[in-house]
Amino acid sequence: QQQVKQSPQSLIVQKGGISIINCAYENTAFDYFPWYQQFPGKGPALLIAIRPDVSEKKEGRFTISFNKSAKQFSLHIMDSQPGDSATYFCAASITGTASKLTFGTGTRLQVTL
């Protein structure tokens, strides 16, 4: 059972364009939603994260939009650059002693010149 569904599986965007990756979750107990960026041969690195008490969080060119009622959240990358080409994972967890991250299936983003 995939608790966090992510789409699209892959995405090609032109330089300067907007990249949008979507995630949907099932467990309403989730209360922390991070996005991780992974370059080939490297471990995932936290990019940006949001709590459900806000609907949007922006850090530089990266924005998370969160819709609690729809149980969906998305990552928007503005002015996409070739250096943004990587695999992006959404994740969700429940605050507590276990706090395990449940990851989406990943989106491979390619930003072309």
Add this chain to the structure above:
Amino acid sequence: DTAVSQTPKYLVTQMGNDKSIKCEQNLGHDTMYWYKQDSKKFLKIMFSYNNKELIINETVPNRFSPKSPDKAHLNLHINSLELGDSAVYFCASSQLTGTGGYNEQFFGPGTRLTVL
């Protein structure tokens, strides 16, 4: 000044062998994790230790045994390796206590295990 380090980076071995992967973090975190990333890039948690105590133990074959000698180290030992164990294994760490539960996890560079 690597935050989370893993050794070895690559591990090639025969079916049936026993192997270990080591992980160390110098972030002072109280919690460490092992994840498995399969060929389709899917990341799934295997184990987690908080202050050397096992707190997450997902449905993983008992051929996999984690060991945490102290808060800064979490090793993974795998017995009787099988072809299906081939994957990239990531160690991660986070600080759960005193941070309001923000589970920002820092990942190591991964260990690519290939079982022949």
